[in-house]
Amino acid sequence: MAVGRSRMPMPKPAEPRVMVVANQKGGVGKTTTAVNLAAAMAVSGLKVLVVDLDPQGNASTALGIDHHAEIPSVYDILIDESPMDGIVREVEGFDSLWCVPATIDLAGSEIELVSLVxxxxxxxxxxKAHVKGEPSRYDYVFIDCPPSLGLLTVNALVGGDEVLIPIQCEYYALEGLSQLLKNIDMVRAHLNRELAVSTIILTMFDGRTRLAAQVADEVRRYFGDTVLSTTVPRSVRISEAPSYGQTVMTYDPASSGALSYLEAAREIAESVAGPDEKSGESDE
Known part of the structure; x- marks a missing residue:
């Protein structure tokens, strides 16, 4: 049974937005953010694709997509140049959410990629062939990167239009972020001039602690309007959902975590919408 759409549709972008979800620091809610933003948009009437580029396959797991070693995956796209059309899987329970799964084969792909043209x-x-060749196919593509700055992440940065960086509201939140930003600048200079850091999202926010507020203030000072107004709370329901092969949007749609991701998704969708579109009217 498919998840019903939320009451207020989100505005559709004129062209598919390809967003790279990246942070080489682990444990910041990167995969959680990618799959839950995607699910939030899907239940709001948008067509969304998640590309799992992490060898751990956590995004595939959270979306309930089988990703054992024998199935076609993003590995085949990168190494054998297999068309994405035959690898995309529909996410059960959603009308408009799809996933390109990752398998354990991806773990050795960085070594294999080194010698390839x-x-x-x-x-x-x-x-370009699957998404931008047929713009009506998707509204958003989220690429979930591994927590590293190797060739897989470089492929994501070259393939995307925008970078979305999740930052956790904890001590050392900005640690190592300068290296990611340097890599983004290098990719922009040499491989993808259109790439831009469009969105920062604050995750694991605990309003009971002074530290969380201090970190949020520091991030907002550093990144300004790039930071979403919505923060994602530390939530047991968000953490539990993947173990059931679900996003929090289906596991507990009334939870604070689900509502936060829904609001964050709306902020992103409205960030490129004209004033007439922000009312929630979409061109369906």
Whole structure:
């Protein structure tokens, strides 16, 4: 049974927005953010694709997509240049959410990519053919990166239009972020001039602690309007959902975590909408 749409549809972008969810620091809610934003948009009437580029396959797990070693995956796209059309899987329970799964084969792909032609732009080529070749197919694409700055993440940055960085509201929140920003600048200079850091989202926010508020203030001072107004709370329901092969949007849609991701998704959708579109009217 498919999840029903929320009452207020989100505005559709004129062209598919390809968003790279990246932070080389682990444990910041990167995969959680990618799958829950995608699910929130899908229940609000948008067509969304999640590309799982992490060898751990956590995004595939959270979306209930089988990703054992024998199934076609993003590995085949990167190494064998297989078309994305035959690898995309529909996410059960949603009318408009799809996933390109990751398998354990991806773990060795960075070594294999080194010797291949156009090693940095293989994902870009696949996205151009599958997503941008037919713009009506998706409204949003979220690429979930591994927590590293290797060739997989470079492929994502070359293949995307925007970077979304989750930052956890904890001590050392900005640690290592400068290296990610340097890599983004390098990719922009040499491989993808259109790439931009469009969105920062604060995760694991605990309003009971002074530290969380201090970190949020520091991030907002540093990144300004790029930071979403919505913060995602630390939530047991968000943490539990993947173990049931679900996003929090279906596991507990009334929870604070689900409502926060829904609001964050709306902020992102409205960030490129004209004043007439922000009312929630979409061109369906």
């Amino acid at each position: 156009a090693r940095e732009s293989r994902l870009r080529k696949a996205i």
